[in-house]
Amino acid sequence: MALSAISIQGYRSVRQLYLPVEPVSVFVGANGVGKTNLYKALSLLQGAANGTLTRAIAQEGGINSVLWAGKRGSSPRLVLQADLDDVGGGIEDGMRLRYAVEIGLRYCTEAAFTLEPLIKEERLTARIRGREVAMMERKNATIAIRNAQGRREMIEDDILSSETALSAIRDGGRYPELDAVRRELLGWRLYHDFRTDDASPLRQPCFAITTPTLSSDGHDLAAVLATLSMIREDTVELDAAIEDAFPGAKLHARDEGSRCQFNLRFPDVPRPFGAHELSDGTLKYLCLLGALMGYRLPPLIALNEPEASLHPSLLPPLARLIGRAARKSRIWIVTHSEAFAGALQEETGKKARRVIKRDGATEIEGLKLTGEFRDEDD
Template structure:
């Protein structure tokens, strides 16, 4: 399932932004404070709202009045996502709408809709439609032999108007679109990687997927080594190619029952424990574990992957991101690196411009000047460095 389009209204600096025809790999550029982190936080917000509820997700970010665009506290926060998923053997474009208002000083979901077209013609049908905690879901949405008027509705009242309807209904396979969308959100990976958390040893355990903060790096390495040795061999080979001196990496269990990462340098007899190797080495190893996950995340958000990494590694990392997207996972990256951008297609680049406290997002390929220069042989990173992405130069 891939996100095709995204609309955000009144969420922090995004008074109204709309992204259409989103590719598998999206790279976002912009000056510091322009909203790149806020864009990724939008995905984190939806995941937090699904895990708990909308009130808790907002409170984690300071509350409704801190999240809503300044000067628009009397207006709703609105989201719209379009994504493709297979239903009854046909890939369909599904739309999810969410509207949140503040009522009696409490956030309330005033509208939540999940819809898609049942056939080639006509308007999208609402298979889930809730207002203020009450609404309906269609029980037999895959019965395409029936007319819209013949579908069976199940009326529902949620425990609270700040709970997402897809949270409850998405548990059941009979609500196909709701179930698919819930799985989509649950498996998003919004990276908040911290080098220092990837270094320490961990209690012996089990982890298939790298956590958002990277604090289970050693456990994931152990899992891949034991359960997917062919994939771990690929990771190790790429480490040898990209980090000078690295000969081997092992997740080793200590006498006191903890797991530590040990890096073998070809120049030394004894391996180094993770705390003694460079930030770049740890980060590259964690990224390779993430990007070679046997079960790719449907969405992977990574902020400024160039930090702590040598510039010459950016083209290879860009290709790793693209390969991940081609294998079934969508990738969104924010970056300031010209070396990264030089390996990205112009239609994969979006740039953010902030003016008077409000941010807009534009696709680089839609800019006539940039498209013309790229056609003439220039590279995106060089144009970025020259300040030709209008409105992003902090000077």
């Protein structure tokens, strides 16, 4: 399965965007134009799958803080949508699924807190051999869903208005399409930033557990690197990536009792440097390496300004890491660095899409309402 497009409507500075998602999607722009809102929309979509969507909105300041900041209609809503192609997985090869969720304010008759963000509508549709089929439809508390035999059912479970049906309905055998979307979104990894302060968990040993994919906060970096070294027992690509970024350096990752740890030996220093001694930029680069070279890559890797705190010499090696990872995973990058965007274009052939703000609304230069870019037409 592959994420092919997302739609964002009524979220902070985003009035309405329908964005195609390519193997490598790069968005570049100045501070304050709304680049991070594109990244956060992915996080909210994932929150619909893991049951944290309304809590995440509350943590952002509440429903009034996340709704479109411009002139609003009488009933403002935040609408998020994900298109997923080539579902397969025993469902039906070539199926396209579209999941959408709408969040809004409480009606005066609803049993909820005054400014609580509530799920107003959810929809899951499938495009099968050119025909659109409604697999799940929700309006407030009423939920209808099509089961594996194709019969329409009404869900009687007590699903709260603060809960998504996507997260609450867990019978994968009975509702395989809904389960497929949930598992896909839960598999995404969004890397906003990595803590590199002295107390950061990255600088501490972690549990010695085979770890194929780096967690979103990177706390299991040592286990990810040790899994590549000791479980896969093939470090050719890992060693080459370290050489590319830090010529002459050698990375050693291993388990010691119940914990994993790693160190980096530089050619001009007689002893290795442990994680607690590495510079912030070096440690962050190793986190990015772990995210992009894990034993098993997630279906989507989103990076928010990954170039921050990195030396300019590390941008071309990072672009090469991303190019290799894009063979197995969708990569979504938000950056304000023109140099990094240029390195990515040289490595992947994909030029960055420029994020701008026009009349207070975040837009993408050249993007049409249909989700196509004008330069692609040319």
